[in-house]
Amino acid sequence: MKEFNKNNLSEDLSPYLYQHKDNPVNWQIWSNKTLEYAKKNQKPILLSVGYSSCHWCHVMAHESFDDLETAKIMNNNFVNIKVDREERPDIDFIFQSSFQLFNQSGGGWPLTMFLDENGVPFMGGTYFPKNSKHGLPSFKEVLGKVSEAYKIQRENILNQKDLIIKNLDLRKNSVLTQDLEPILDISINNLDELKGGYKGAPKFPTFNLYETLLYFFNKTKKEKYLTPINLIFKTLCSKGIYDHVEGGIARYTTDENWIIPHFEKMLYDNTQFILLLSKFCKINKENYYREKLEQTIEFLKKEFLNKEGFLGSALDADSDGVEGKYYVFSYEELKNIDQIDRYFDVQVNGNWENKIILVEKEKPTQEIIDKLLKIRSKRKKPFFDDKTQLDLNCLWISSLVVASDILPNNGYLKLAENFYSKIEKKYINNKIYHSYSKEFVFIEDYAFLINSLNDLYDKTMNFKYKNLAKKISEEALNIFYIKEKNIFQKSPKGSSDVFFKPIDIGDNTIPNGNAIMLINLVRLGMMKEAKQLSDSLNGYLNIYKTHMMTSLRALDYFNEIYAGKNCNEEGCKLDD
Numbered sequence: 290m291k292e293f294n295k296n297n298l299s300e301d302l303s304p305y306l307y308q309h310k311d312n313p314v315n316w317q318i319w320s321n322k323t324l325e326y327a328k329k330n331q332k333p334i335l336l337s338v339g340y341s342s343c344h345w346c347h348v349m350a351h352e353s354f355d356d357l358e359t360a361k362i363m364n365n366n367f368v369n370i371k372v373d374r375e376e377r378p379d380i381d382f383i384f385q386s387s388f389q390l391f392n393q394s395g396g397g398w399p400l401t402m403f404l405d406e407n408g409v410p411f412m413g414g415t416y417f418p419k420n421s422k423h424g425l426p427s428f429k430e431v432l433g434k435v436s437e438a439y440k441i442q443r444e445n446i447l448n449q450k451d452l453i454i455k456n457l458d459l460r461k462n463s464v465l466t467q468d469l470e471p472i473l474d475i476s477i478n479n480l481d482e483l484k485g486g487y488k489g490a491p492k493f494p495t496f497n498l499y500e501t502l503l504y505f506f507n508k509t510k511k512e513k514y515l516t517p518i519n520l521i522f523k524t525l526c527s528k529g530i531y532d533h534v535e536g537g538i539a540r541y542t543t544d545e546n547w548i549i550p551h552f553e554k555m556l557y558d559n560t561q562f563i564l565l566l567s568k569f570c571k572i573n574k575e576n577y578y579r580e581k582l583e584q585t586i587e588f589l590k591k592e593f594l595n596k597e598g599f600l601g602s603a604l605d606a607d608s609d610g611v612e613g614k615y616y617v618f619s620y621e622e623l624k625n626i627d628q629i630d631r632y633f634d635v636q637v638n639g640n641w642e643n644k645i646i647l648v649e650k651e652k653p654t655q656e657i658i659d660k661l662l663k664i665r666s667k668r669k670k671p672f673f674d675d676k677t678q679l680d681l682n683c684l685w686i687s688s689l690v691v692a693s694d695i696l697p698n699n700g701y702l703k704l705a706e707n708f709y710s711k712i713e714k715k716y717i718n719n720k721i722y723h724s725y726s727k728e729f730v731f732i733e734d735y736a737f738l739i740n741s742l743n744d745l746y747d748k749t750m751n752f753k754y755k756n757l758a759k760k761i762s763e764e765a766l767n768i769f770y771i772k773e774k775n776i777f778q779k780s781p782k783g784s785s786d787v788f789f790k791p792i793d794i795g796d797n798t799i800p801n802g803n804a805i806m807l808i809n810l811v812r813l814g815m816m817k818e819a820k821q822l823s824d825s826l827n828g829y830l831n832i833y834k835t836h837m838m839t840s841l842r843a844l845d846y847f848n849e850i851y852a853g854k855n856c857n858e859e860g861c862k863l864d865d
Contacts, residue, residue, distance in 0.1 A: 293317060293326050293368070302725040303373040304340040304674045309350060313360035316371045319380060321786050327368040333439045334404040335367040335432075338381050339658060340374050341674040342553035342603035344612055345416045346399040352419035353428045359419070362429060366436040367403075374398065375602055375678060376724045378731060379780045382791050383457070388413045390456050403435050405443075408788050454789055462831035469845050473505060473514075479835075480517050481545070485524040489823045490545040494525060494538065496561040497796040497838040503568055504842040507860025508849075515572070522569055525562070526581045529646040532616065533633070533653065534661045536581070536588035538562050539606075548648055551643050552606035552613045552671075556681045557798045559589055564688040568859060570695045577652055583696055586689070590704075592673070598711055599682050601675035606723065608671045615668050617644040618661075626660050678724050682708065683737035684799065690744040702748060709745060712738070717757070729784075732777045732793075732802035735765040739809045747857075759813050765806065775825040777803050779811050794829045795836035804839035808858050811847050823847045839851045 297317050299310040309316055318321045319336075327334050337354075339346035351858070353359045363369050374381035381400070387410040388396040402413035412435065417428035426434075439446060476498055479487055486492045499518055506514035525531055528547035530539050537559050539550030566582045595601040608615040620637050622647060623629050632653035639645045647661075689705035716722070720736070722730045742758035745751070769777040779791045779802070794803055803826060810819035826840050842858075849856040 293323075294364075298371060300423040302676075303340060303341075303376050304672075305346075305373040305375070306371050309354060309371055312350065312354040313357050313364075314354050314369050315360075315364045316369050319370050319377065319777055319786065320371050323368065324408050324786070325372060327408070330368070331406050331443070332368050333366070333406060333435070334408060335363060335369045336384060336400075336402040336404055336410075337370070338372045338384060338400040338402070339398045340603065341672065342555070342605040343398045344551060344553065344606040345397075347610075349399050349401075349416050349428075353417070356419065359429055359432070362432045362436075366432065367398070374400075374531075375674075375676065376726070377729065378723075378733070379729075379784075379791060380787060382779060382790055382793055382797075383787055384410060384413070386457055386690060387453070388415070390453070403439075405446050407440075407447065407448075407450065407514060409447075409453060410427075411439075411446045411449060435463075442701045450788065451734075456615075457789055457791075459792055459794060459829060460832050461825075461828040462780060463828060465858075468847075469841050470505065472830070473501060473838075473841055476835050476838065477502075477513065477517065478506075484545060484547065485517065486547070488545075491541050491543050492530075492545060492552075493541045493548055494521070494530075494558065494562065495838075496558075497800050498563050500561075500565050500568070500800075503565070503572075503837045504845070504860050506572075508845070508856075515726070518569060519573070522573075522578060523564065526578065526825070527649040528642075529648050531581070531649075532588075533647045533649055534616075534658060534665060535592070537583035537584075538585075548646060550613075550646070552616050554604040555798070556589075556593060556600055556602050556678070557684070559585060560684045560688045561592075561799070562683060564684070564691055567688065567691040567695050579695060580652070582692060583699065586692060586696075586699075586701065589685070595675035595677060596716075597677055599677040599708070600685055601673055602678055603674045603813050605671035605673075608669050613641075613644070613646075615665065615671050617641065617646055618664065622664050626657065629657065675788060676724055679712070679722065680731070680733040680737040680799065682712065683734075683741040685743045686741040687710075690741075690748050693748070705741075705745065706749070709741065717761075721761075730768075730781065731777055732765065732769045733799065733808065735761060735769070736777075736802040736805040736809065736865065737799075739765070739813075740805055742811060743812045755813070758809070759815070762806075762809060762813055762815060775821040777806055794826060794840065795833060796839050800839040803839070804837070804843040807840070807843040807847055811850050812858065816851065819847055820851070823851075 292373060294315060296312060296315055298306045301318055302588055372380050384400060384402045385396040391412060397415045399482055402410050404410050417431055418425055419428060421427045481488045499521055502518055503515045524547050530542050530547050530550045537554050540553050540555055540558060541551055543549045563585055566655060572579050593600040606612050623635050629635055632651050634648040634650055635645060686705045686708050689701045693702035720727055723734050739758045739761050742754045746754035768781050771778050776792050779793045807819060807822050823844055826844060830837055846858060849861045854861055
């Protein structure tokens, strides 16, 4: 018991968990051992899910998890568990889905969930402030009420498990969708025609939607698909979400004008940005976009490379405990740069908290960029989460392969092959796993690994890649595929440390693993397996529609190939 009466995060390899090793909270890692302890002691679980570069995770940690009084309440009444969402995306997915079930709204991070002693959720939220504000109760109030409710209603809460599982299970329609474009049109109608992205704030790039729009444009040449793509790239490349000094994009903006970012830079956003921008550059030949593409690739090569030679996960939003400090400028810093107001919107009072977030008016010269870099070089860089995630590094390989078509003289294809060689040596020749622990692997790791092999084969015609892609696809079918449902489970069929085995068919921060696997199977000519998966995804599509953008293009791609048409994963050739 003594081992649970202390903070046990100091030995964990996750940078996010390590950030919390000195909290006075008795944090535990997620494990069967921890769950058994909760069950034995009939104590509810407080589950906190986040990631190292999450700004509001830092805020809640400072306000509550570093607070002795709050920690005492947590330690006395709960078994407290910290989870890095990037290390355990299956746990994050299960409890984000639970949050949405309970609250009928989207989730986010930090995710704060209360589970019964068996690890089954019964209520939850996201960020809770230290003191009541903006209609939110204080975290201590929440802790007190949840603890009291659990003591009084424990039996009722424990009996909710079957109902919760029933509601988390995906629903399916036996009627198969035939025409996919009307579903895509629903999403188009929800877009902001003036500013890009979905209407309102916050604004996310939603790459899954735009890649699907690009696929259908390549297939149909309909302007209604291209117009939103033109707008989003004009916006992403010129507004505050893009780092005009070093390259790369932030996670999202808090405003509807794409000016005020949440400054953290995530690998999954930037690899998808590179991938989609490369495909867009095949249509739009302007040098402006090619230069943004090159700048972002070079930024990742320089700033995201970890000690293993792979790409890490994220750069923090904060430095010296201040959000955006590394990225913004004061008017005093900029006023003496000749012609700075020609290239950027520079105002005396700034455009965010008396500071200036750079918004491009005209593409700046290299001389201007060098002067901005000189200013920034004197600042402390944000924290770098250097953990390797297999799925994202494979997505990086695919993005480099496509970018090599646009920038053939930059050595990006060779770089992609070099990265793959490292992956082959570390993972394929030994064991395929997601991040730190070799115990955990997810369908996305397999899906994007196979996808990168298919991309390398298409570019090099080296059969080594294709043969290996087929072999690993067969392995994925054995490990993840649920024959009764004709769908891939998120985690391996034998895993046992969660109360619910999730099946994920919707896009999240990256394209959905089932949709990517459908594309993979078609590209490998495994049409029997592809047909079964296609029928299954079609059944879900009738209900979940706009959450399944990657599935739309995957299903259309399958349908066209199945009908004998000339297509690839980027689109189909029009009939003469």
